[in-house]
Amino acid sequence: MARRVDPERHEARRLQIIGAGLTVLAERGYEGATTAAICREAGIGSGTFFHYFATKTELVLAILELGTAETVEKAAALEGRTDPLGVLLDLLGSWADDAADPRIPGFVRAVAGVMHLPTVAAALAADDRAQRDLLLPWIERGQATGEVRTDLPPARIASWLALLSGGFLERVSVDDAFTVDTERDLLVATARVFLLGHGSAADATTGTRR
Amino acid sequence: MARRVDPERHEARRLQIIGAGLTVLAERGYEGATTAAICREAGIGSGTFFHYFATKTELVLAILELGTAETVEKAAALEGRTDPLGVLLDLLGSWADDAADPRIPGFVRAVAGVMHLPTVAAALAADDRAQRDLLLPWIERGQATGEVRTDLPPARIASWLALLSGGFLERVSVDDAFTVDTERDLLVATARVFLLGHGSAADATTGTRR
Amino acid sequence: MARRVDPERHEARRLQIIGAGLTVLAERGYEGATTAAICREAGIGSGTFFHYFATKTELVLAILELGTAETVEKAAALEGRTDPLGVLLDLLGSWADDAADPRIPGFVRAVAGVMHLPTVAAALAADDRAQRDLLLPWIERGQATGEVRTDLPPARIASWLALLSGGFLERVSVDDAFTVDTERDLLVATARVFLLGHGSAADATTGTRR
Amino acid sequence: MARRVDPERHEARRLQIIGAGLTVLAERGYEGATTAAICREAGIGSGTFFHYFATKTELVLAILELGTAETVEKAAALEGRTDPLGVLLDLLGSWADDAADPRIPGFVRAVAGVMHLPTVAAALAADDRAQRDLLLPWIERGQATGEVRTDLPPARIASWLALLSGGFLERVSVDDAFTVDTERDLLVATARVFLLGHGSAADATTGTRR
DNA sequence: CATGAATGAGCATTCATTCAT
DNA sequence: TATGAATGAATGCTCATTCAT
Numbered sequence: 001m002a003r004r005v006d007p008e009r010h011e012a013r014r015l016q017i018i019g020a021g022l023t024v025l026a027e028r029g030y031e032g033a034t035t036a037a038i039c040r041e042a043g044i045g046s047g048t049f050f051h052y053f054a055t056k057t058e059l060v061l062a063i064l065e066l067g068t069a070e071t072v073e074k075a076a077a078l079e080g081r082t083d084p085l086g087v088l089l090d091l092l093g094s095w096a097d098d099a100a101d102p103r104i105p106g107f108v109r110a111v112a113g114v115m116h117l118p119t120v121a122a123a124l125a126a127d128d129r130a131q132r133d134l135l136l137p138w139i140e141r142g143q144a145t146g147e148v149r150t151d152l153p154p155a156r157i158a159s160w161l162a163l164l165s166g167g168f169l170e171r172v173s174v175d176d177a178f179t180v181d182t183e184r185d186l187l188v189a190t191a192r193v194f195l196l197g198h199g200s201a202a203d204a205t206t207g208t209r210r
Numbered sequence: 211m212a213r214r215v216d217p218e219r220h221e222a223r224r225l226q227i228i229g230a231g232l233t234v235l236a237e238r239g240y241e242g243a244t245t246a247a248i249c250r251e252a253g254i255g256s257g258t259f260f261h262y263f264a265t266k267t268e269l270v271l272a273i274l275e276l277g278t279a280e281t282v283e284k285a286a287a288l289e290g291r292t293d294p295l296g297v298l299l300d301l302l303g304s305w306a307d308d309a310a311d312p313r314i315p316g317f318v319r320a321v322a323g324v325m326h327l328p329t330v331a332a333a334l335a336a337d338d339r340a341q342r343d344l345l346l347p348w349i350e351r352g353q354a355t356g357e358v359r360t361d362l363p364p365a366r367i368a369s370w371l372a373l374l375s376g377g378f379l380e381r382v383s384v385d386d387a388f389t390v391d392t393e394r395d396l397l398v399a400t401a402r403v404f405l406l407g408h409g410s411a412a413d414a415t416t417g418t419r420r
Numbered sequence: 421m422a423r424r425v426d427p428e429r430h431e432a433r434r435l436q437i438i439g440a441g442l443t444v445l446a447e448r449g450y451e452g453a454t455t456a457a458i459c460r461e462a463g464i465g466s467g468t469f470f471h472y473f474a475t476k477t478e479l480v481l482a483i484l485e486l487g488t489a490e491t492v493e494k495a496a497a498l499e500g501r502t503d504p505l506g507v508l509l510d511l512l513g514s515w516a517d518d519a520a521d522p523r524i525p526g527f528v529r530a531v532a533g534v535m536h537l538p539t540v541a542a543a544l545a546a547d548d549r550a551q552r553d554l555l556l557p558w559i560e561r562g563q564a565t566g567e568v569r570t571d572l573p574p575a576r577i578a579s580w581l582a583l584l585s586g587g588f589l590e591r592v593s594v595d596d597a598f599t600v601d602t603e604r605d606l607l608v609a610t611a612r613v614f615l616l617g618h619g620s621a622a623d624a625t626t627g628t629r630r
Numbered sequence: 631m632a633r634r635v636d637p638e639r640h641e642a643r644r645l646q647i648i649g650a651g652l653t654v655l656a657e658r659g660y661e662g663a664t665t666a667a668i669c670r671e672a673g674i675g676s677g678t679f680f681h682y683f684a685t686k687t688e689l690v691l692a693i694l695e696l697g698t699a700e701t702v703e704k705a706a707a708l709e710g711r712t713d714p715l716g717v718l719l720d721l722l723g724s725w726a727d728d729a730a731d732p733r734i735p736g737f738v739r740a741v742a743g744v745m746h747l748p749t750v751a752a753a754l755a756a757d758d759r760a761q762r763d764l765l766l767p768w769i770e771r772g773q774a775t776g777e778v779r780t781d782l783p784p785a786r787i788a789s790w791l792a793l794l795s796g797g798f799l800e801r802v803s804v805d806d807a808f809t810v811d812t813e814r815d816l817l818v819a820t821a822r823v824f825l826l827g828h829g830s831a832a833d834a835t836t837g838t839r840r
Numbered sequence: 841c842a843t844g845a846a847t848g849a850g851c852a853t854t855c856a857t858t859c860a861t
Numbered sequence: 862t863a864t865g866a867a868t869g870a871a872t873g874c875t876c877a878t879t880c881a882t
Contacts, residue, residue: 010862027326028326029323029324029325029326030241030323031240031241031323031324032326034854034855034856035855035856035857036855036856044863044864045863045864045865046856046857046864046865046866047857047858047859047862047863047864047865047866048862048863048864048865049856049857050856050857050858051862051863054857055856055857056855056856056857106326108322109322109323109325110323112318112319112322112323113239113240113241113319113320113322113323113324114239114241114323115239115319116237116238116239116242116316124384128384128385152396155387156393156396159381159385159387159388159393160396160400162377162381162385163374163377163378163380163381164373164377165377166376166377166380166381167373167374167375167376167377167378167380168373168377170373170376170377170380171369171372171373171376174334174338175338175369175372177365177369178369183366183369186362186366186370190370190404193403193404193408194400194403198403198408216845219845220845223845241872244871244872244873245872245873245874246872246873254846254847255846255847255848256847256848256849256873256874257845257846257847257848257849257874257875257876258845258846258847258848259874260873260874260875261844261845261846264874265873265874266872266873266874430841447746448746449743449744449745449746450661450743451660451661451743451744452746454875454876454877455876455877455878456876456877464842464843465842465843465844466843466844466845466877466878467841467842467843467844467845467878467879467880468841468842468843468844469878470877470878470879471841471842474878475877475878476876476877476878526746528742529742529743529745530743532738532739532742532743533659533660533661533739533740533742533743533744534659534661534743535659535739536657536658536659536662536736544804548804548805572816575807576813576816579801579805579807579808579813580816580820582797582801582805583794583797583798583800583801583808584793584797585797586796586797586800586801586804587792587793587794587795587796587797587798587800588793588797590793590796590797590800591789591792591793591796594754594758594796595758595789595792597785597789598789598793603786603789606782606786606790610790610824613823613824613828614820614823618823618828636866639866640866643866661851664850664851664852665851665852665853666851666852674867674868675867675868675869676852676853676868676869676870677853677854677855677866677867677868677869677870678866678867678868678869679853680852680853680854681865681866681867684853685852685853686851686852686853
């Protein structure tokens with residue numbers, strides 16, 4: 001009765017469930033995504049699910065961690081690049097491309113709905129941190145080479161790039177006329193203008209009343 | 211003969227429940243916000259809740275509609291202004307200020323989590339439409355006077371202002387270092403640069419690989 | 421601040437509620453007949469209902485008592501008759517006619533559904549008793565004059581007349597093809613045959629296996 | 631690989647719940663029979679109930695369908711009989727015997743109370759139809775052989791047999807002195823007289839005033 | 841008396857999770 | 862390891878009833 005644990009098979013199954021979870025969570029939100037629905041989508045029995053994830057929340061965390069891991073991988077792939085501005089714009093572009101998978105914005109919304117769960121908040125914070133850790137060195141290098149505006153600290157610039165990327169994702173998911181195809185280039189262009197700091201600081205507040 | 215029409219009392223109660231709902235939904239998300247918790251917060255019995263809202267979802271819709279109504283009111287208050295760019299930046303600024311009430315971003319996240327409910331999606335779409343209807347005439351006037359870039363159709367510019375506003379809201383709710391106080395002015399400044407169209411179009415795609 | 425109790429007005433209101441209750445109970449059954457629905461039908465406020473009946477059940481009891489009272493009145497109207505068989509058949513006929521008001525069988529069904537409530541069971545028993553009290557003397561007289569079979573005690577005959585009347589009511593309410601108009605005469609004819617005792621006793625059990 | 635198909639176990643459980651439902655419904659009526667009470671009676675958890683029946687109403691329908699099925703089985707068991715009258719009286723007798731299980735009349739009352747639910751009405755109609763389908767061929771054969779009166783169409787005779795059977799059931803459940811044991815034979819005898827048509831038609835309406 | 845807003849006990853039903861096989 | 866039957870805590874919602882006006 002030897003039962004090889006066969007870690008490959010295990011990992012494959014795990015990814016299969018993660019894919020099903022992503023699909024169902026995106027479609028129906030956290031509460032709408034019953035474990036039963038996820039299992040059906042994954043083609044497994046309800047008991048099997050809990051062999052791989054102790055709770056439904058843990059599945060969500062696993063998906064988030066997968067995203068974080070991808071961010072880290074992205075960092076490695078950029079080793080050797082010498083054009084900080086280009087790198088930053090490439091990153092923005094690649095995040096825009098992520099939004100083309102319709103499950104991504106749906107999943108992001110689903111997660112937003114359970115951000116009050118401490119574990120989810122923590123995973124989201126970790127994801128955010130990974131994104132910043134990826135951006136910061138390139139921002140700093142860009143500022144050093146003069147390609148990136150220096151009137152704002154790197155951390156703040158990172159936040160604003162995240163703002164653009166997050167806002168873009170939301171638009172795609174909410175606004176039918178706003179698609180990755182048609183708007184991606186404008187995202188990159190807008191980010192470039194922001195990073196260059198054109199027309200910035202000095203007269204920033206003119207013409208607006210609080 | 212009883213005199214109980216008192217629509218004032220009714221409206222007051224209704225707003226009291228809406229306030230409690232806003233608080234609890236922001237804190238705990240849609241599912242975490244049990245009707246029991248909302249009633250406790252509002253200081254009413256569970257039955258009373260359903261005198262005012264037939265459904266928990268209907269409370270959410272009422273809150274959203276309140277927001278839509280505020281947008282419409284804002285439009286009226288702008289009558290007579292002759293500086294389209296100033297108006298647009300004021301609007302951005304006022305949306306940024308909305309984010310200062312910590313319940314707003316929390317509520318927005320909660321709603322995102324149930325956007326798969328058709329009624330919620332519809333209300334959100336109506337809200338979006340009201341926002342665009344508010345922006346579009348000013349964008350068009352700004353283009354006519356030359357204050358606003360003309361390389362993009364008005365509808366697209368409206369989407370991008372919504373992107374900035376939405377991204378801002380998300381950042382505030384996710385990133386502790388990103389506060390309305392410190393970032394509001396930069397939002398307005400960034401929007402101005404975007405609306406002016408500095409450094410746009412021509413070289414937009416340079417330096418980014420898809 | 422003189423408030424004349426005006427017992428007439430009170431009684432009228434009471435009957436109005438009873439009528440509404442009869443209608444709604446017949447249509448929707450006991451549980452489906454919410455007090456709110458009855459009040460709407462009666463055109464009164466929900467509070468008013470409880471000025472006339474302490475509980476919903478009490479309304480049901482009041483309706484049943486009304487029926488019992490009618491039975492008693494019927495008894496009085498028969499004073500002076502000298503044809504026991506004719507009286508009995510007239511009674512059967514008049515009960516059949518009651519079933520022509522479509523609310524009656526519906527109400528009977530509704531009451532059957534809450535017969536497990538002791539108060540309802542008691543009222544129903546009282547109704548049954550009134551019916552028997554009405555029948556028994558005429559059965560006895562009929563047996564004395566030889567018009568009615570004597571092989572069964574009067575109480576049993578009364579039960580069987582109730583059986584015919586109850587079964588008739590049920591058929592009318594369940595079977596679209598079975599109407600008071602078409603079946604009333606056959607009911608009376610069948611009851612007559614039963615009361616006369618044609619073909620009875622001796623060979624009753626032949627040809628049937630238990 | 632799990633082996634849990636075990637449809638036998640499933641069916642057994644199902645019947646166990648049906649039995650408990652029959653008991654509790656008969657005792658307390660539809661509304662009084664809370665799912666909690668039924669589960670307690672059946673010795674199962676509340677969740678288990680809904681593995682077997684999607685709805686409390688569906689349990690009622692299942693019980694009714696069981697009855698309909700029994701009627702159909704009865705039909706099969708009569709194949710080969712050549713005495714139509716005997717068959718009809720046997721059927722009446724067997725329905726009387728059903729009433730000996732005290733849960734049957736109680737259940738019938740409970741169902742009467744929710745006949746306004748369309749699904750219940752439909753199931754009841756199906757039951758009625760099955761009963762008629764069982765009776766009709768034997769009535770027709772009886773008329774052909776001259777054993778059964780021919781002054782009434784078969785469908786009407788079927789209705790009247792149902793009237794007798796339904797009235798009997800009601801009496802048993804309402805009248806303590808009316809028991810299956812003491813009245814069964816009289817039911818059969820009365821049905822026989824009715825089927826033979828003794829003393830019928832011609833003078834049917836004499837002596838009764840409408 | 842008449843009213844209808846307020847109440848909260850009570851109920852059907854859902855669903856994440858467990859566990860025997 | 863895979864399964865799905867069993868579980869019961871938790872929740873949204875209903876409705877008879879009360880009571881201040």
